[in-house]
Amino acid sequence: MSTQPGAQTPTPPGAASGTGSASTATPVLDIADFSVAYRTAGGDVHAVDHVNLALHPGEVIGLAGESGSGKSTLAYGACRLLRPPAVIRGGSVRYQGRRFPRPVEVLEQDPEGLRALRWREIAIVFQSAMNALNPVLNVRTQLLDVIEEHLRLSKEEAVERVNSLIDLVSIPRSRLKSYPHELSGGMRQRVMIAMALATDPEIVIMDEPTTALDVVVQRDILAQIVELKKQLGFAILFITHDLSLLLELADRVAVMYAGRLVEVGTARQIHHESAHPYTKGLLNSFPSLRGPRRELAGIPGSPPDLRNLPPGCPFLARCAYGTEACREIDMDLAPVASASDPRHVTACPFVLPETPLPAGGVGRRDAVAAGAPAREERRDPAAGIPIAGLAAPGTAGPVGTTGPLPVGPKANGVHPAPGVGPLGVPHDVATDQGAEQ
Numbered sequence: 053m054s055t056q057p058g059a060q061t062p063t064p065p066g067a068a069s070g071t072g073s074a075s076t077a078t079p080v081l082d083i084a085d086f087s088v089a090y091r092t093a094g095g096d097v098h099a100v101d102h103v104n105l106a107l108h109p110g111e112v113i114g115l116a117g118e119s120g121s122g123k124s125t126l127a128y129g130a131c132r133l134l135r136p137p138a139v140i141r142g143g144s145v146r147y148q149g150r151r152f153p154r155p156v157e158v159l160e161q162d163p164e165g166l167r168a169l170r171w172r173e174i175a176i177v178f179q180s181a182m183n184a185l186n187p188v189l190n191v192r193t194q195l196l197d198v199i200e201e202h203l204r205l206s207k208e209e210a211v212e213r214v215n216s217l218i219d220l221v222s223i224p225r226s227r228l229k230s231y232p233h234e235l236s237g238g239m240r241q242r243v244m245i246a247m248a249l250a251t252d253p254e255i256v257i258m259d260e261p262t263t264a265l266d267v268v269v270q271r272d273i274l275a276q277i278v279e280l281k282k283q284l285g286f287a288i289l290f291i292t293h294d295l296s297l298l299l300e301l302a303d304r305v306a307v308m309y310a311g312r313l314v315e316v317g318t319a320r321q322i323h324h325e326s327a328h329p330y331t332k333g334l335l336n337s338f339p340s341l342r343g344p345r346r347e348l349a350g351i352p353g354s355p356p357d358l359r360n361l362p363p364g365c366p367f368l369a370r371c372a373y374g375t376e377a378c379r380e381i382d383m384d385l386a387p388v389a390s391a392s393d394p395r396h397v398t399a400c401p402f403v404l405p406e407t408p409l410p411a412g413g414v415g416r417r418d419a420v421a422a423g424a425p426a427r428e429e430r431r432d433p434a435a436g437i438p439i440a441g442l443a444a445p446g447t448a449g450p451v452g453t454t455g456p457l458p459v460g461p462k463a464n465g466v467h468p469a470p471g472v473g474p475l476g477v478p479h480d481v482a483t484d485q486g487a488e489q
């Protein structure tokens with residue numbers, strides 16, 4: 053792994069997006085050469101390493117990757133929400149929006165400047181709604197709190213806004229007096245979404261907003277997010293383990309591995325022309341709705357220890373395509389050599405979309421023995437407990453195991469047509485296994 057500044061090539065201006073406007077507009081959030089580490093007694097954990105990502109107005113970027121790959125650290129670090137032992141080691145995060153026509157450098161803002169950006173401009177739906185909501189305040193008070201803190205409205209206007217927000221996320225107004233523990237998981241998540249939208253932000257970061265929910269509620273909420281985005285026009289950075297979900301939801305997908313982005317492309321490119329072996333492995337971890345039945349290969353082994361990254365490609369220990377030359381690469385994101393769209397970029401210079409899959413999949417069967425430690429073995433030596441962010445064994449498996457969305461039952465009262473995903477987007481990722489969850 054290179055530690056040179058600028059090691060990953062910045063996303064080209066007007067980076068690819070499924071939306072026409074997004075491909076030409078100036079980014080609302082431009083993350084450049086951004087690095088974050090956690091200082092621990094056992095050494096620095098390089099959770100985000102020289103990442104470049106540009107989010108455009110109204111665009112949905114999906115950020116996918118295994119547990120511990122640095123997704124939350126990237127998102128929270130970019131908003132300066134991390135506490136020690138996290139340190140931002142370098143880079144730039146520039147925000148520009150309707151209310152901020154000139155770009156502002158988030159990393160240089162004082163507390164007052166950050167207050168103006170957070171929530172009003174960039175809102176976050178956190179990974180766990182139960183932990184993010186205040187347990188001793190009812191829903192109305194929590195929504196009013198946000199509105200009074202960030203908007204200059206009269207009491208009557210604030211109450212009116214609370215009512216319209218709760219309507220927006222389809223919760224009966226009678227539940228405004230409920231406390232978080234009195235709500236279902238789906239309702240709590242909807243309250244979080246209402247809170248995020250309270251100030252009409254330009255960007256909503258959604259960190260696994262539906263992972264803890266059953267797939268029917270999950271699908272309902274996702275359909276609602278899509279609808280709200282259509283109405284209100286905010287951009288979304290959507291973080292999830294579930295690549296299959298992003299293929300439906302996102303304009304572009306960024307795949308993260310060991311603190312680095314390894315491939316970025318439109319959802320279609322990632323789905324049908326994936327170039328990086330890790331992306332191919334993720335795609336091979338869930339079944340296809342159409343096409344022949346095939347064995348799901350998965351990716352044996354686990355990501356490397358972020359305190360002690362090997363030189364070159366961090367995926368080498370698990371990659372069936374790997375050779376000695378992979379120890380020399382610098383992890384620059386570069387256009388996929390055979391792709392017509394230069395905005396489809398990959399960190400692997402050796403494998404192309406058309407490169408045949410090795411027998412048995414892209415992962416090495418001997419990956420664990422080859423040096424990729426099993427997840428439960430990786431512990432913070434200082435604390436003697438598993439490093440934060442790593443899933444406890446058996447709780448959150450590798451990408452895809454949260455289960456893709458089902459096609460069968462209706463979402464928001466509408467039955468999708470066969471071959472059409474729950475969000476109404478045609479797809480061919482599998483779906484029925486998720487219904488069993």
Ligand SMILES: Nc1ncnc2c1ncn2[C@@H]1O[C@H](COP(=O)(O)OP(=O)(O)OP(=O)(O)O)[C@@H](O)[C@H]1O
Nearest residue numbers: 090097099119120121122123124125439440441442
């Ligand atoms: N406070 C901390 N101290 C030390 N290491 C940490 C700390 N918080 C996170 N990490 C490490 O940083 C890396 C990235 O963690 P992060 O939570 O960003 O991953 P993630 O991709 O969001 O994972 P998940 O999908 O499980 O939420 C992980 O290796 C994690 O162990």
Ligand code: SF4
Nearest residue numbers: 365368371374378400
């Ligand atoms: S072929 Fe080499 S560079 Fe490409 S992903 Fe595999 S190990 Fe990394």
Ligand SMILES: [Mg+2]
Nearest residue numbers: 123124125179
């Ligand atoms: Mg996370």
